[in-house]
Amino acid sequence: MSQYNIQKFAVIGAGNMGSGIAQKIATEGFPCVLVDLDDEKVERGMQTIRDLLAQGVERKVFHPKQVEKILGNLSGTSDWSELADVDLVVEAVFENLDVKRSVFERLSENCKPNAILGSNTSSFHVRDLASAVKNPERLVGLHYFFHPAKNRLVEVIGHEGTSDEAYLAAWAAQEAIGKTPIWSSDAPGFVVNRYFVPWVNEGVRLYEEGIANIPTIEWASKKAFGVGMGPFELMNVTGVPITMHAANTLAEQLHSFYAPSQALVDFCAGDEQNWSLEGPVDESKYDVIADRLFGVTFYVASKLVDEEVSSIEDTDIGARVGLRWPTGPFEMLNDVGVERARLLAEAVATTHGLKLPKLLVDAPAHGLPIELVSSCDANVATDLRFNNPATMNALDKNVFIQFDGKLQFARATGKAIVLRSTGKAFVAGADIKFFVDSLNSDNYPSIAEFASHGQKIFRTLAGGDKSVVARAHGLALGGGAELAIACDWIVASPKAAIGFPETGIGIFPGLGGTQRLPRRIGMPLAKYLLYTGSILDAKSALDIGLIDAIAGFSDIDEVCLEWAAKAPSEEREAPTECPGEKWQAIWNFFDNYSVDEMLSGEADCMANPVLEKAVKRMSQKSYHALKLCEGLFVEGAHQSLERALDLESRDLEKAFMHPDALEGLSALLEGRRPGFAKPAFA
Numbered sequence: 291m292s293q294y295n296i297q298k299f300a301v302i303g304a305g306n307m308g309s310g311i312a313q314k315i316a317t318e319g320f321p322c323v324l325v326d327l328d329d330e331k332v333e334r335g336m337q338t339i340r341d342l343l344a345q346g347v348e349r350k351v352f353h354p355k356q357v358e359k360i361l362g363n364l365s366g367t368s369d370w371s372e373l374a375d376v377d378l379v380v381e382a383v384f385e386n387l388d389v390k391r392s393v394f395e396r397l398s399e400n401c402k403p404n405a406i407l408g409s410n411t412s413s414f415h416v417r418d419l420a421s422a423v424k425n426p427e428r429l430v431g432l433h434y435f436f437h438p439a440k441n442r443l444v445e446v447i448g449h450e451g452t453s454d455e456a457y458l459a460a461w462a463a464q465e466a467i468g469k470t471p472i473w474s475s476d477a478p479g480f481v482v483n484r485y486f487v488p489w490v491n492e493g494v495r496l497y498e499e500g501i502a503n504i505p506t507i508e509w510a511s512k513k514a515f516g517v518g519m520g521p522f523e524l525m526n527v528t529g530v531p532i533t534m535h536a537a538n539t540l541a542e543q544l545h546s547f548y549a550p551s552q553a554l555v556d557f558c559a560g561d562e563q564n565w566s567l568e569g570p571v572d573e574s575k576y577d578v579i580a581d582r583l584f585g586v587t588f589y590v591a592s593k594l595v596d597e598e599v600s601s602i603e604d605t606d607i608g609a610r611v612g613l614r615w616p617t618g619p620f621e622m623l624n625d626v627g628v629e630r631a632r633l634l635a636e637a638v639a640t641t642h643g644l645k646l647p648k649l650l651v652d653a654p655a656h657g658l659p660i661e662l663v664s665s666c667d668a669n670v671a672t673d674l675r676f677n678n679p680a681t682m683n684a685l686d687k688n689v690f691i692q693f694d695g696k697l698q699f700a701r702a703t704g705k706a707i708v709l710r711s712t713g714k715a716f717v718a719g720a721d722i723k724f725f726v727d728s729l730n731s732d733n734y735p736s737i738a739e740f741a742s743h744g745q746k747i748f749r750t751l752a753g754g755d756k757s758v759v760a761r762a763h764g765l766a767l768g769g770g771a772e773l774a775i776a777c778d779w780i781v782a783s784p785k786a787a788i789g790f791p792e793t794g795i796g797i798f799p800g801l802g803g804t805q806r807l808p809r810r811i812g813m814p815l816a817k818y819l820l821y822t823g824s825i826l827d828a829k830s831a832l833d834i835g836l837i838d839a840i841a842g843f844s845d846i847d848e849v850c851l852e853w854a855a856k857a858p859s860e861e862r863e864a865p866t867e868c869p870g871e872k873w874q875a876i877w878n879f880f881d882n883y884s885v886d887e888m889l890s891g892e893a894d895c896m897a898n899p900v901l902e903k904a905v906k907r908m909s910q911k912s913y914h915a916l917k918l919c920e921g922l923f924v925e926g927a928h929q930s931l932e933r934a935l936d937l938e939s940r941d942l943e944k945a946f947m948h949p950d951a952l953e954g955l956s957a958l959l960e961g962r963r964p965g966f967a968k969p970a971f972a
């Protein structure tokens with residue numbers, strides 16, 4: 291068990307960032323102590339949280355009971371002795387090195403020796419704080435983004451002396467509080483600010499050079515990057531001096547290219563608070579503005595990968611999650627085309643006397659490899675990581691191609707494999723838009739090809755020479771749940787949720803779900819889950835044997851390795867006994883009655899509200915999909931798994947070519963209730 295068992299948090303500094311970080315921690319169900327210089331400042335931070343939560347109630351984001359619970363998880367104090375039992379502290383005080391160092395000295399005195407200490411510094415190196423900390427192996431950077439109660443991104447930064455154990459525990463703690471962590475080395479600006487600040491600054495340079503007026507630069511940058519605010523509006527929202535400060539810090543540590551443009555310096559020296567965004571837009575200036583902003587972004591993003599500050603994937607995740615850009619710098623670079631991207635970056639680099647980053651020099655003409663699935667070969671097991679948190683790691687054609695390749699490579703190392711993913715979800719299903727587009731263009735074969743590739747990969751997961759473990763830390767839905775049950779073992783976090791909602795969107799689980807699920811949990815419960823689309827929390831899933839273990843975020847990696855070290859699972863035989871009293875009524879009901887009997891009212895619910903609710907939920911699903919599921923359950927039950935999976939593939943066309951599929955899938959995309967064909971007896 292890790293020495294870092296993180297259950298209780300503290301945040302030092304109840305200002306803009308600290309109060310938001312504490313709010314998020316408490317919202318995710320963890321106790322958190324909020325500390326500031328005196329009681330008045332603590333109270334101000336607590337009031338900010340109360341106000342935001344009250345707004346959440348007004349907007350129906352929170353129920354008043356939830357707010358009560360969140361506030362119950364929070365306590366405010368200026369008495370540092372209350373930090374004695376906290377497991378992870380986030381420092382979010384003024385951006386002043388002496389102040390921060392004195393806070394870390396005080397934390398070293400007041401916290402237990404194995405409390406993880408994290409700093410939210412934006413401009414200092416984490417290593418600058420290390421000598422102020424007793425046991426600096428537990429010191430990390432935890433760089434959150436405004437507004438930290440809403441923005442999911444956090445950069446997790448180790449300094450040279452951070453231990454792997456502390457780093458992993460700090461990372462897992464971010465997942466526990468619903469954040470999307472990305473890796474960063476201890477470098478100036480870390481990952482996102484390193485390219486975002488120059489992007490904003492370049493906007494001001496364009497203005498300073500007289501290339502265009504502010505409204506034109508705003509318009510062109512929004513259009514080119516697909517974002518809601520351009521550089522000037524963003525500065526107005528966050529405070530113009532913050533950009534100047536950030537640019538100065540980067541310039542001091544890196545190169546004069548990062549220095550604030552003169553127009554920015556002049557603006558900050560003047561009396562105005564905000565840039566004026568009013569005025570005519572000159573659309574003829576689009577190309578010159580877009581090219582410069584692209585050039586800066588491609589130059590800096592490539593440079594930071596050259597310097598091993600972060601990976602291509604994490605750099606893109608940073609933009610998508612932290613800045614809400616629709617595509618990351620490298621996806622954009624590939625869209626623009628490597629040849630052109632190189633020219634644009636070169637133009638920027640040459641202007642500032644810089645060299646083109648090696649990544650760009652060596653980039654193949656067809657595009658940089660962006661790893662939707664990346665691999666990391668560790669001592670005991672190879673980690674395969676799904677890298678697309680913005681789509682909740684949805685499975686699509688490209689993901690399968692990369693997953694297949696990485697899997698074969700990982701198998702060749704002869705080690706066990708752990709499947710993990712970035713962001714809140716493990717894998718939240720398949721790419722629904724692809725299904726809808728394919729059906730709308732009469733291209734069922736592309737769906738069949740996608741499913742057959744997925745089936746082929748999933749068939750190789752379990753029962754190999756070494757175990758494959760699914761590290762289901764969050765939502766595993768549809769294709770994601772099928773992926774998990776195709777593995778030898780599933781280790782879930784207490785926050786995981788698993789379910790098969792397909793019949794509610796007019797189809798059935800076509801990546802092995804109809805055949806592997808009964809073999810894992812018994813036919814009656816498999817019917818219950820597939821017919822009703824019920825989503826189980828981790829505890830219920832463990833109860834019925836759907837998952838193999840639950841591990842808290844502090845231990846989940848270690849527990850995954852324990853399961854990875856076990857022999858792979860044998861081909862499973864469907865359990866024939868109910869897992870416990872709690873499930874008995876459901877077991878009996880779904881064991882005894884057919885879909886038609888349940889839906890027509892012939893089946894006796896015995897006034898049991900759980901069964902009545904189950905039937906009601908079934909009545910909202912596609913009858914056609916339910917019947918296909920039922921047929922596959924019956925037909926597949928007495929076959930080998932291999933043969934049963936063939937049957938499932940055979941019926942896929944019947945599901946997708948029925949009007950319920952297009953209706954259900956489209957309704958999901960459009961956020962409306964589907965209108966399915968009713969059975970004759972309804």
Ligand SMILES: NC(=O)c1ccc[n+]([C@@H]2O[C@H](COP(=O)([O-])OP(=O)(O)OC[C@H]3O[C@@H](n4cnc5c(N)ncnc54)[C@H](O)[C@@H]3O)[C@@H](O)[C@H]2O)c1
Nearest residue numbers: 303304305306307308326327382383384385410411412436
């Ligand atoms: N604001 C942002 O957008 C942003 C984004 C990422 C990181 N950061 C970083 O987060 C940190 C905090 O920024 P902020 O915007 O919340 O600042 P802020 O000024 O709003 O809040 C700082 C808080 O720290 C308290 N404080 C100061 N010294 C203290 C001490 N010795 N002990 C306890 N509390 C103390 C202050 O009273 C204040 O309430 C900074 O390091 C900043 O660089 C800010």
